[in-house]
Amino acid sequence: MIYFPVNSLDVRHNFALEYYLMTEKRPTEPVLLLWSTTPTVMLGKYQTAKNELNRPFIEAHHITAVRRLSGGGTIYNDQGGCQFTLITPTDDATIDFSSGLNLVTQALNQIGINAQDDSRNDLVVDGRKVSGSAQYLTDGYRLHHGSLLFNANLDWMAQALKVDPDKMKAKHIQSVRQRTVNLIDQQPDWDAEKFKKELERTLLNLTHAKIGHLKSVEEDRLRQIAASQFNEKSVWKSEQRPYDHVHKNYLTGIGVVSVAFDLDQQQRLADIKLSGDFFSNINLQHFKKALIGKPYQREMIAPVIEAQLNQSPIKGLQPDQLTDLLF
Template identity: 75%
Template sequence: MIYLPVDSLDVRHNFALEYYLMTEKQPSEPILMLWSTTPTVMLGKYQTAENELNRPFITAHHITAVRRLSGGGTIYNDQGGCQFTLITPNDNNAIDFSSGLSLIMQALNRIGIKAQMDSRNDLIVDGRKVSGSAQYLTAGYRLHHGSLLFHANMDWMAQALKIDPVKQKAKHIQSVHQRTVNLIEQQPTWTAATFKQQLKQALITITHAKTGRLTPAEEAHLQQIATDQFNESAVWAANSRHFDHVHKTYLTGIGVVCVAFNLNKQNRFTALKITGDFFSNIDLQHFEHALIGQTYQEATVAPIVTRELQQAPIKGLQPKQLTALLF
């Protein structure tokens, strides 16, 4: 394993670094990174900003907003916490959090923080969430990145993020504070910098990682990737299309799934959009186009849904569940 130091506090730079390593550098052994950001909200690939983010608060407090290339839910972090990234050569195109979460959990336990894995992609301490994870895949590689809250501004988090009413009802969540906690409660004498350094040393000890470096030319290249792939304006790009039918649910172990669609007088799909905080590498435009023009009948739709999800699964979601949601 290679430990790659990251000094930038710009989330766009750091997401660009992940993307560069996955698609261009393509290392022959796993890469481990720890990094921090200025106050930032990170929107999941398949989410809609207006449903997840309090834009007036984010704008007023100069919080950076960015869309990840991974699925999952929206998170907030700042210099009071840190992010971890694990990039692993991988021939299996399935999303799997187990090995990455196990490593982070082991490192946290090593520094006196008794974290446990919970649900599909979280780490918890005393029943409350301290870390959320997400993944995406490219040809031959898996990227697993996630947040660790040490002394993050929980008030800003609560005001910057919205809780989806469907998830709120399903999980009996009243607020962000109810389900998340800062790790400083476990190590009250540490600063966020101390926590990050302790975690780094634990991870290097466990993995026997060697330290790597980027060249100045590589660093310069990241700026272009950040502009091309992680432009902040794209987060707020308005979707003005009105949908006549909106079906939304929360599925345990899968997340929020929402399908919105329009039908013409012949009862055929004229527009379709799928959003949510699920995990997948699915090309939703391809999926949506596969249904446009098709008759809104379960016998017609079910085989198409099955075919598309076989090619690019949504983690934990069975084709019959998505078909049932459509109807």
């Protein structure tokens, strides 16, 4: 394993670093990163900003907004917490959080924090969330990145994020604040920097990672990637227009899945948008193109959805579940 120290507090630089390592540097062994950000909200790949983010609060408090290349839900973090990244060379196109969460859980336990994995992608302490994870795949690589809350501003988190009411109802919570807790409760004598250093030391011991460094020309490349792939305008330009029909549900173990669509006068699909906090590598444009023009009849639509999800699965979701939602 190779550990690349990250000094930047700019989430766009750090997401660019992940992307550069996977698509251009292409290491032959796993990579570990540990990094922090200024106050930031990170929108999932398949989410709609209007539904997830309190834009007036975010802009008034100069919180950075960025869209990830991974699925899952929106998270908030700041310098009171940190992020971890694991990049693994693999030909397996399956989204799998187990190995990454096992490593991070082991490291946390060794520094006196009693965290454990819970549900599909979270780490919890006494049933309350301290970490959320997401993944995406490129040719030959799997990236697993996640947040760790040590002394993050949970009040800002609660005000910056909107949480789907169906999701809160399913999880029996009233707000994001009720569901989340900081790790400082377990190490009250530490600050966030001490936590990050202890976690770094332990992860390096567990993985026997060697230290890697980037050249100045590579840092120049990161700035280019950050500007093109992770600029803030791309977050807000996806504001959802009104659709004639919106069918949405929270599916346990999968997440929020929403299908918004229009029908033409012949009752054919004229437009369709799939969104949510699910995990997948599905190409939404390909999904849309495959369905537009099809008659709004279950027997005509079901085989198309099955073919699309067989090609690019949504973690935990069966094709008939998505078809049921559409109808």
